Amino acid sequence: MTHRFRLLLGAACLAVPLSLSASGFAADPHDKPAPAKPDMHGDAVTSDGTVTIGGVPVGYQAVVGTLVVHPKGWDDSGSSSDAPAQPAVEPGNASDNKSAGGGGHDKDAEAKMSFVAYFKHGVAPGSRPITFLYNGGPGSSTVWLHMGAFGPKRVVTANAAVTPPAPFELVNNNESLLDASDLVFIDAPGTGFGRLEGKDKEKAFWGTDQDAYAFSQFIVSFLTKYNRWNSPKFLMGESYGTMRSAVLSNMLEQNEGVGLNGVILLSQIFDYANSVDTSKSFPGEDMSYVLALPSYAATAWYHHKLPNQPADLPSFLKEVEQFATTDYLTALAQGSALDDARRDEIANKLHAYTGLPVDYIKRADLRIEGDEFAHELLIDQGDITGRLDSRYQGPSMNPLDSGASYDPLDAGIDAAFTAGFNDYVRNTLHYNTNLKYKTEIDVFKDWDNKHQPPGESSPEPALPNVLQDMATAMKFNPTLKVQLNAGYFDLGTPFYEGIYEMQHLPMPRRLESNIEFHQYTSGHMVYLNDAARKQLHDNVANFIRANDHEPAASDKTH
Template sequence: MAIVKDCLKEEIAETLHDITVNGKEFQYKAIAGNLILRNEQHLPKASIFYTAYFKEGVKDTTDRPIVFCFNGGPGSSAVWLHIGLFGPRRVLMNEQGEGLPPYQVVNNEYSILDLADLVFIDPVSTGLSRAAPGEDAKQFHGVEEDIQSIGDFIRQFITTYERWDSPKLLAGESYGTTRAAGLAEHLHEDQHIYINGVILISSVLNFQTLYDCSKGNDLPYPLYLPTYVATAWYHQKLNEDFQKDLNKALEEAKQFALTDYTLALMQGDKIPPSDYERTVQKLAYFTGLSPDFIARSNLRVNPYRFCMELLRTKNLTIGRFDSRFTGESLETSCDFPSYDPSFEAITGAFTAAFNQYLIKDLKVKSDREYKILAPINSDWNFNKAKNQFLNMSEPLHDVMIKNKKLKVFVGSGYFDLATPFFATDYTFNHLRLTPDLQKNIAMHYYDAGHMMYIQKKSLDQMRKDLETWIRSAILP
């Protein structure tokens, strides 16, 4: 049993387990522990906690991929991808994706452990990872600082476990995709570690496409529109023709977003009154919102107000991470939601299930709190952007050109109002790659939200998509 007390000693807990995936049972080894990051004087800087899974009986690791997984935030541990998607155990959910008490983990028949070994990484200040005593944790809390520390961890890990010869993949979700894109280039340039594949789930590479980061520019509004349409469709707020066919509604919405809506927004205050009114009516038609609300929003409906407004007459708030979810509004007169029903529906389940799994199955005991989410987002150092919008599609573009064998898997949820799928489409449509390199990108879409794998239907489809991609792109 590993007892993680400080950052001065590396400790591991090693256990052996069985799993059945695709009807085939096999054994795997789980190793939960920490690696110490050191400075130039070889003194400890930080302890990074990880959980690694290795399939037993593998004699040749040259054709056995290893996937380094992390979530986003910034400030999130890897718990969501760990017991939600990739790992050998998953938290028990209902079909829609709500936690089922008593919260527990079950065999994950959708795990990709049959295809690749897995390493789940908790960045410094998340999970059980901490800065060393006397070290300021803020030195790890930034775009470049974070990439550097995770890159150092990966180099140490493949050295410790002798995996330099394995195909290496990165898997990130949300801000984890920001990290993954930068990390792929960093490892290539600074460590000469060439990555074979990058898995981007609920991607955010170009922060100009997000409302939260884009006050004063109109780009996000057309990119959010298709997700508004999908959400309105799910909650039966569209006209009868659109309600019959979501794909038709989405295609028409995307066409409008790229043409008349963008043209209207680009005219700013100079838009003719007739064009303004026509755009108001069209947006109401696509979103299920009232023309009056859209006019008061000056054609620019931000996602938080959308969450409050769509079902306001029912006193319901829409989920931001997953707009399929609703919850009773705490304050009916507010313009902005005071909570996210989709976040509340799953966080308790993941927290309880993982902490029990950590102690009971992985045999890890610690006097520290396992921080599912650490409050470091607001203090994150974004100075890499240098008074611009952070855009990590640039390092991804660069490394894909330098390493033409690098393959990219992109997964997006139709009901994700945090990182909308059309914003991801926009980003990848502007990577400026040749047609041949564009073939190295596989785009996939799911009928769920930010963590689409909480819905069993999407989890099943994602497993199939990942298996096809790994077998064809990574192990041809």
């Protein structure tokens, strides 16, 4: 995932008094104080609110706070993973945190993970569905799903254009999911208001399996703290969050005894080998070009770059999918054995489906990466398209580059989401802290991509493929339902990639009926399109209601 998320770094300020040291000499004013340690106590601040959904007011309690989790192998004998609620404070302002509930373990890494939860008023916790939501990255907070899709307040952004600067508008979110489920928006370890502490803390939490384990421990702690063990339970992840969901669902069900009712996937990637971002780094691996072609075609359709513009997008994309998985795939598989006449034929067909010049397609050897397509489609205008939402466009930093050097989506939404959330969490939810909210952090230099699939004795050294995890979770729990949502205009996780992966899960064919698919005329963040956001809400809410097994019919009327 690109760096569409800004890094918000907070610095702790410590007062260093001029006093006598233990030796009796005055402290050297040039000595630098030791780095402040984060306060690793959990905390929680509650407030009440009302959101109107479909004309019906829904009252709720909001809880914003943190829970402390530990890496695999931590011994919790005689202590809890969470401390009694404490006021949110700046790192360094707390005293030594070696109490039973907190942290300060010199040898044990720990993560304080931040969250915002919403509980509908007047409903028994055991009968009310609860959905745990998170974005991806890896290294992203969950501000995007929270403030753009399903929280009770939504930040207003321009549709497929740059949102004007502050002041930004926060409005009642008519598409909040609180009509169907209680909600818990979880920030990944080290993001949001969360912090890491202890020896090898990055190694302990930043990795495919380490990350999923941290989320599993957060969810178990949350279910216990808020008495939600008997609630119908759903997971919803976006982007890398879908890879997390595959691993996490299997961990929760097999290791923690947490039965899931459903898993909701938004803009899926289960196998990095299918990513068209770095395809040319792996010669001979051609499937990513096949799976990206329908999204290229959708983008060219949106920007009116096709030689013959079809009227109906879904029908057109079905035609492209058929070509991609037959003639195009066969041609790529032949490699240098492909004869010139057939090569010309495929290049011309790709021109018809992408709008790119035939000579460019041939120079690219019929293989075009995502950032190359984003750079070339609108280059005659001096523009590039967005990567995560190719409806967006912006000036090329260098028209002579081979690929796009930034994502215009960043300029379109980042400031609005960052300012909107900070204003909301501090002034409406009353989370009084001097901590900066880390919207996104750079974890890539430390991220451990090794993944141990179910049934294997050791981690695989290659980039992760989690199809086996999702399939194992569905085989272990044959009642588990899965919903895949994707936008047509997504070059980061192309919509057909997700369909392909779900159709290749290693599991009995009868379980395929547990999966449903939805596509939208939007991008990676489907909810940035007003019409698509309404459709997404309705599809997800209906999925939850169909699978919550809720005995209290009265709650369905709200």
